[in-house]
Amino acid sequence: xxxxxxxxxxxxxxxxxxxxxxxxxxxxxxxxxxxxxxxxxxxxxxxxxxxxxxxxxxxxxxxxxxxxxxxxxxxxxxxxxxxxxxxxxxxxxxxxxxxxxxxxxxxxxxxxxxxxxxxxxxxxxxxxxxxxxxxxxxxxxxxxxxxxxxxxxxxxxxxxxxxxxxxxxxxxxxxxxxxxxxxxxxxxxxxxxxxxxxxxxxxxxxxxxxxx
Amino acid sequence: xxxxxxxxxxxxxxxxxxxxxxxxxxxxxxxxxxxxxxxxxxxxxxxxxxxxxxxxxxxxxxxxxxxxxxxxxxxxxxxxxx
Numbered sequence: 001x002x003x004x005x006x007x008x009x010x011x012x013x014x015x016x017x018x019x020x021x022x023x024x025x026x027x028x029x030x031x032x033x034x035x036x037x038x039x040x041x042x043x044x045x046x047x048x049x050x051x052x053x054x055x056x057x058x059x060x061x062x063x064x065x066x067x068x069x070x071x072x073x074x075x076x077x078x079x080x081x082x083x084x085x086x087x088x089x090x091x092x093x094x095x096x097x098x099x100x101x102x103x104x105x106x107x108x109x110x111x112x113x114x115x116x117x118x119x120x121x122x123x124x125x126x127x128x129x130x131x132x133x134x135x136x137x138x139x140x141x142x143x144x145x146x147x148x149x150x151x152x153x154x155x156x157x158x159x160x161x162x163x164x165x166x167x168x169x170x171x172x173x174x175x176x177x178x179x180x181x182x183x184x185x186x187x188x189x190x191x192x193x194x195x196x197x198x199x200x201x202x203x204x205x206x207x208x209x210x211x212x
Numbered sequence: 213x214x215x216x217x218x219x220x221x222x223x224x225x226x227x228x229x230x231x232x233x234x235x236x237x238x239x240x241x242x243x244x245x246x247x248x249x250x251x252x253x254x255x256x257x258x259x260x261x262x263x264x265x266x267x268x269x270x271x272x273x274x275x276x277x278x279x280x281x282x283x284x285x286x287x288x289x290x291x292x293x294x
């Protein structure tokens with residue numbers, strides 16, 4: 001289960017609203033490499049993870065991503081407060097405003113709404129961990145691009161924190177992949193998929209010892 | 213920075229240190245030094261969380277409810293608006 005803690009993982013206190021920045025940064029809320037996709041990816045994949053370290057890792061990183069989703073929501077919310085209609089028209093935020101006013105809605109900077117096609121849960125430990133390594137790097141690149149587009153230090157500080165987390169998660173997933181392959185057939189990692197080929201209480205299990 | 217913000221920042225720093233070690237332990241479950249360090253940070257953050265809650269109200273549903281829980285600011289609120 002999940003329990004809420006009434007605080008952000010890292011503080012967000014933005015003094016100057018900026019709807020243009022909001023429209024860019026919302027991509028990390030509901031865009032192709034955003035925090036919603038990240039949390040759903042890990043929290044879904046974990047059910048078919050074969051080893052305790054990986055169940056723990058996916059649960060913990062998936063949970064942290066929910067905290068990041070909340071931080072991005074707070075950034076977007078604070079960047080879009082007290083806007084005048086003039087500011088909205090001039091910044092290009094009008095195309096978002098017409099559908100959502102200043103409500104926070106999961107979509108990409110381009111306007112494409114969030115879709116589950118941004119993530120995969122393949123039920124194969126090697127495939128899923130590689131998906132996650134790639135996802136962390138894609139998110140890191142997106143944060144790098146946001147830092148190229150945004151000058152305000154109030155916005156940059158929490159974005160820099162989130163960028164750094166992508167790198168740490170990438171490191172942990174790499175270690176997780178190594179822990180997994182250490183337990184698999186070193187002559188052919190693809191001989192068995194320990195997420196599928198190990199059946200509990202099933203006769204004729206060729207892979208019975210793989211899970212130990 | 214207000215007194216509340218300062219305390220919240222300290223708490224976040226301690227919680228972060230503890231969390232980072234917790235993640236590390238997922239892939240290094242037998243690292244005794246990391247486990248000890250995690251324990252220390254976890255204990256210090258629990259203590260500071262209790263102090264924060266005694267001054268500014270509950271951070272989780274188990275430490276307060278009703279009016280105290282509902283009280284502003286919520287994590288995304290901006291100072292001047294609450």
